[in-house]
Amino acid sequence: MEKLNTENKIIFDNNKSTSQIKRIKFFYFNSNWFLILSIIICISFIIGGFVEFTNEKISKYFTLFGSLYLLLYNTIKFLYKNLIYWNKKSLVIRINSYWDDRHISFNNIDSVKIDNNMLIIYQKDGLNYNFDLTDIDTNDRIKLIEIVNKYSC
Numbered sequence: 001m002e003k004l005n006t007e008n009k010i011i012f013d014n015n016k017s018t019s020q021i022k023r024i025k026f027f028y029f030n031s032n033w034f035l036i037l038s039i040i041i042c043i044s045f046i047i048g049g050f051v052e053f054t055n056e057k058i059s060k061y062f063t064l065f066g067s068l069y070l071l072l073y074n075t076i077k078f079l080y081k082n083l084i085y086w087n088k089k090s091l092v093i094r095i096n097s098y099w100d101d102r103h104i105s106f107n108n109i110d111s112v113k114i115d116n117n118m119l120i121i122y123q124k125d126g127l128n129y130n131f132d133l134t135d136i137d138t139n140d141r142i143k144l145i146e147i148v149n150k151y152s153c
Helices: 033-050 056-078 138-151
Strands: 025-028 083-086 090-094 102-105 109-115 118-123 128-132
Touching: 025 138, 033 056, 083 138, 090 138, 102 128, 109 138, 118 138
Parallel strands: 025 083
Antiparallel strands: 083 090, 090 102, 109 118, 118 128
């Protein structure tokens, strides 16, 4: 598998102002414990809201808190235009879009290449994913390449 060298392959136009440079938001989910804990919290608060308390306001707050927590957990990925989240098995990349993201399995990555500010991920099954990194910060580009290199087989 070809590994991308992050020191000399990143091309960055220094003529751009800092207001035009976009950052990528990175989220690492190392295991399912966070998801399981979130589901338990949400279900317990929603069920707790239906249990009869001496004060009806407490029931309403329990239901409201459980529903809002679940809503916020699931909508966090729609708040950022440039988003990368991954675990040890797969990677989700969204660059310059709120809706269009790509799910890539690390064990299916054959090689990675940056050419003319385009990140190209070649997969073993012949598919290629192209991402335009023109306005993306250099540090975020390097971190993205390091993530792909670290977890891909």
